Amino acid sequence: MAQLPTQSSGSAVTGSNIDVFDTNRFSISAMQKASKSELSYDDIEGTPYIDNNTGAANNLPLGKFYTPNFEYLETALARYNAYTDKIEVSPLDDGVDYYFLKKEPDFLYVVLKDKKYRAYQHENGIGYFVIVSDDDNRSCTLLKKETVSFRKAKKAESSFVTGTPDSFQRHKDMYYLKLDATIVEIPRRKKDFYKLFGKQKEAIKNYVENYKLKWNDEEDLLKISNYYNTLLL
Numbered sequence: 001m002a003q004l005p006t007q008s009s010g011s012a013v014t015g016s017n018i019d020v021f022d023t024n025r026f027s028i029s030a031m032q033k034a035s036k037s038e039l040s041y042d043d044i045e046g047t048p049y050i051d052n053n054t055g056a057a058n059n060l061p062l063g064k065f066y067t068p069n070f071e072y073l074e075t076a077l078a079r080y081n082a083y084t085d086k087i088e089v090s091p092l093d094d095g096v097d098y099y100f101l102k103k104e105p106d107f108l109y110v111v112l113k114d115k116k117y118r119a120y121q122h123e124n125g126i127g128y129f130v131i132v133s134d135d136d137n138r139s140c141t142l143l144k145k146e147t148v149s150f151r152k153a154k155k156a157e158s159s160f161v162t163g164t165p166d167s168f169q170r171h172k173d174m175y176y177l178k179l180d181a182t183i184v185e186i187p188r189r190k191k192d193f194y195k196l197f198g199k200q201k202e203a204i205k206n207y208v209e210n211y212k213l214k215w216n217d218e219e220d221l222l223k224i225s226n227y228y229n230t231l232l233l
Contacts, residue, residue, distance in 0.1 A: 043166065052080065080112060083168060087101040144174070146170075151166070152166060211223070
C-alpha cells in the first residue's frame with residue numbers, strides 16, 4: 001500500500017546552499033524525493049497548502065521574511081504546508097525546488113499575503129501559528145493554528161457504495177492564547193477560559209458579559225485579548 005509522502009511536491013534537490021538567502025539568517029534543509037512506494041501530492045485529492053497566494057492572478061506564493069525585531073530580510077516564494085506544519089521556500093528565480101525552512105521558536109516572522117506566521121514552542125513541540133493580534137510582544141497574543149490531515153482512500157465495499165480517494169482535509173482553525181511565554185489552546189468551557197486570566201478573570205468575565213462576546217469567535221477573542229492587555233498597564 002502506498003504511503004503518504006513526507007516532502008514537497010516540488011523537485012528534489014541536494015545540498016542546502018541557496019544564493020538568494022544569507023545562510024546565517026536562514027537554516028534551510030533540502031527536501032527528500034519520495035520513493036516509488038510513496039504517493040506524490042499530485043496523486044492526492046485536495047491540497048496540504050493554505051491558500052496565501054497573491055499577485056494580479058492570485059497565483060503567486062510570495063513570502064516576506066523578517067527578523068525577531070521585525071526588520072525586513074528577504075522576499076521569496078514561500079508557502080505553508082499545514083499537513084507537515086512546515087514553511088517551504090524557493091528563490092524568486094526558481095519556483096521549482098522548494099526547501100524546508102528550519103523551525104526555530106520565537107525567531108523569524110514569515111508574512112504570507114495578509115497573514116503573519118511564526119514558530120513557537122508549545123506542549124506538542126515547535127509549530128507554526130498565525131499571529132492574529134497586531135504583534136506578539138504583549139502579555140496576551142491571539143494565535144491561530146491551521147491544520148490539514150491526510151485521509152486514506154476507501155474502496156467501494158459494494159456496487160451500491162462509492163469509494164473515496166486519498167485526500168487532504170482542511171480542518172477548522174484552532175485558537176490559542178500566548179500568555180507571556182506560554183501557549184494555551186482556547187478551552188471549550190467558558191469557566192476554564194476565564195481561569196486563563198488569573199487575577200483578572202472576573203474583569204474579563206464582566207467584559208465578555210457586558211459586550212455579549214463569544215470566546216470561540218476570532219473577532220471577539222481579539223477584543224478580549226486586547227482588553228486583557230489594557231488591564232496590565
